[in-house]
Amino acid sequence: MNYFSSDFKLGILGGGQLGKMLLTETRKFDIQTYILDPSDEAPSQFGATKFFHGSLMDFDTVYKFGKMVNLLTIEIENVNLDALDKLEEEGLPVYPSPKTLRLIQNKGRQKDFYVQNNIPTSPHQRFIDLNDLRKSLEKDELEFPFVWKSAQFGYDGNGVKIVRSAIDLMKLPDVECIAEQMVPFKNELAVIIVRSVSGDVKTYPVVEMEFHPEANQVEYVICPARIDEKVAQKATEIALKVSGAFNHVGLLAVEMFQTKNDEILVNEVAPRPHNSGHYSIEASYTSQFENHIRAILDLPLGNTNSKVAGIMVNLVGEEGFSGQVVYENISNIMAIDGVTPHIYGKRETRPFRKMGHVTIVNENMDEARKIAEEVKNSIRVISI
Amino acid sequence: MNYFSSDFKLGILGGGQLGKMLLTETRKFDIQTYILDPSDEAPSQFGATKFFHGSLMDFDTVYKFGKMVNLLTIEIENVNLDALDKLEEEGLPVYPSPKTLRLIQNKGRQKDFYVQNNIPTSPHQRFIDLNDLRKSLEKDELEFPFVWKSAQFGYDGNGVKIVRSAIDLMKLPDVECIAEQMVPFKNELAVIIVRSVSGDVKTYPVVEMEFHPEANQVEYVICPARIDEKVAQKATEIALKVSGAFNHVGLLAVEMFQTKNDEILVNEVAPRPHNSGHYSIEASYTSQFENHIRAILDLPLGNTNSKVAGIMVNLVGEEGFSGQVVYENISNIMAIDGVTPHIYGKRETRPFRKMGHVTIVNENMDEARKIAEEVKNSIRVISI
Secondary structure, three states, X not given: OXXXXXXXXXXXXXXXXXXXXXXXXXXXXXXXXXXXXXXXXXXXXXXXXXXXXXXXXXXXXXXXXXXXXXXXXXXXXXXXXXXXXXXXXXXXXXXXXHHHHHHHHOHHHHHHHHHHOOOOOOOEEEEOOHHHHHHHHHOOOOOOOEEEEEOOOOOOOOOXXXXXXXXXXXXXXXXXXXXXXXXXXXXXXXXXXXXXXXXXXXXXOOEEEEEOOOOOOEEEEEEOOOOOHHHHHHHHHHHHHHHXXXXXXXXXXXXXXXXXXXXXXXXXXXXXXXXXXXXXXXXXXXXXXXXXXXXXXOOOOOOOOEOOEEEEEEEEEOOOOOEEEXXXXXXXXXXXXXXXXXXXXXXXXXXXXXXXXXXXXXXXXXHHHHHHHHXXXXXXXXXX | OOOOOOOOEEEEEOOOHHHHHHHHXXXXXXXXXXXXXXXXXXXHHOOOOEEEEOOOOOHHHHHHHHHOOOEEEEOOOOOOHHHHHHHHHOOOOEOOOHHHHHHHHOHHHHHHHHHHOOOOOOOEEEEOOHHHHHXXXXXXXXXXXXXXXXXXXXXXXXXXXXXXXXXHHHXXXXXXXXXXXXXXXXXXXXXXXXXOOOOOEEEOOOEEEEEOOOOOOEEEEEEOOOXXXXXXXXXXXXXXXXXXXXXXXXXXXXXXXXXXXXXXXXXXXXXXXXXXXXXXXXXXXXXXHHHHHHHHOOOOOOOOOEOOEEEEEEEEEOOOOOEEEEEEOHHHHHOOOOXXXXXXXXXXXXXXXXXXXXXXXXXXXXXXXXXXXXXXXXXXXXXX
16 A cells, blocks of 8 residues: 555544644655544644544544545544444444444443453442442442542543542532542553554553652653563553453553552553653654554554653643643743653643643653753743 | 744745755644745645745745745745845844845855855856856866856756866856866765854754765765764864854754865855754754754754764655656565654655655664665655
């Protein structure tokens, strides 16, 4: 198949920052791309061959979009899966497959899948609604505290709550959900696996999320993780097992906990480019975005090793600021060697909105970590 | 000045591959860009905020384009300078300045400038036309062999001829020209200097063009050049002197000869991103394209050091093929670690047309050089 400067068209469902960073690679290879996104101000509106404005959840819109392209991928999981099923039935390659997306879209099904496939994960129970969960508590089949997760549409901390008491329970929405046993962990890790149509597989190094000591918020994604080599190997093996179990095509980011006893438990997966792999643009021989494109087009996968140590800091909207965005002190951080800001292209900031990220690369990890802290303490996403 | 996700508009004259690679950086920073190019199929037609179709040599077209933007830069030298003069007079920042472009556009003026500024260059004579040159030969003020260069619009080997005899002379066009003394050299080197509006300066490492032993064609651009440290220092100092003499803002690529006696002679300059800096996308902490944007916006300059050794191979149209392009064996080269093709996006190949390039990066230069040869011997730019 000839993709380069040809009539071949890659469709991408979703036009956010992940789509935007995928576009950089499709432009580099001169592959035609069609993008569908509901927002007029989608970060991917520039750089695609054609940008289509429409709902990702509407059957007809997604189906018609799919009929215009030669291959379909996603940059967001919440898309109309019935349309993808029909397109796949009709012969369109869809990566990742709607079957995988259906499994992943529902956290209950996703957890069951891990159990069925002997993939280590924290013990969980599924509930069709809040009442179902309450009954389980009454029967002492479930105990406080536990981690409550909405089964659908939860991401980036939305739809996840620690429930310690009946009072906490009252704040939960009445939706399908799961309850997970609380597992004390010492590290949150992630491994990105890339798997091509032909089944070639490569793994990115294990990365580590470093949390703010008080705020319990991820501050830095650090590659490679500063963990024992044996733990890293175990995490990589488990991530490979997950990718294999899904028969996944494209990128799969596997988020995991390293428990106090150095056990690895799979938390959840993202079947697409992932925040934990943004460092790869500057640090890796082949970025996660380029490797996603290579994988779904069944081209040879690129080297996932790192040239240098990489740390990523998210740029999220500061609390108390809404409106036209300003990146305060961005010049200051750009004056530091190895610091690259990525501005996603959202005009309006809101508290905690993901507006961009900054990558810090350095030959020396300790130095990179110091600079990352300087970056974190300097730049602020505020409004005019 | 706030450039990021703001109303600020950067204008770029020219929409070829250099413009396309600049766009990658403006997208990363979410800076609005307007591009002007005469071709409907310009590689930069995607990724700009707005793409305008029009002549770069027409006063009104360039002037009107300039009036729509807040800052103007170029990716090709051959643009209407009178329009740039007027825009600059009216207060628009134009980088590089039309004064510099006027000096550089004419190779006679460029050479005189080096002589005036004590910048080492091979001895030259200027002629208003071919008849003027002939008279000089008759008077024995000029002797065979010499290097003939058209004063205007010569690039990439066009407009350059080695003249050994009266027969060679008959093939020359009747235009303003220069004659340069032939200098036996052992290396062709280049140094890219980046200089910001505030006068901050950084230098990329010296790169080396490796020629095919028989065909006398550049095969590889190699960074860093495999030369003596003292020679590299001398080359860097001379390049800095050139950039300073021009009071240049943005990128300046200085092409030089290393003579048999390790003298450095300036050949010519390009006041923009340059083929000899393409390796920087993968190999450097900050690519030449990002640093050009930083420089003209007066942002702090990025680190010009390399993470790894880099080699660049141009992809030019194979002789005997014209029409819709196919990149033969591109999958094979993508299977090699550290190999990244860049496809510019020209649909039609023609003999010797620049269609793309391939970067090879590796921790080890010898290994990179081996892989570069494998790449060079595998991929072919042909037509369907």
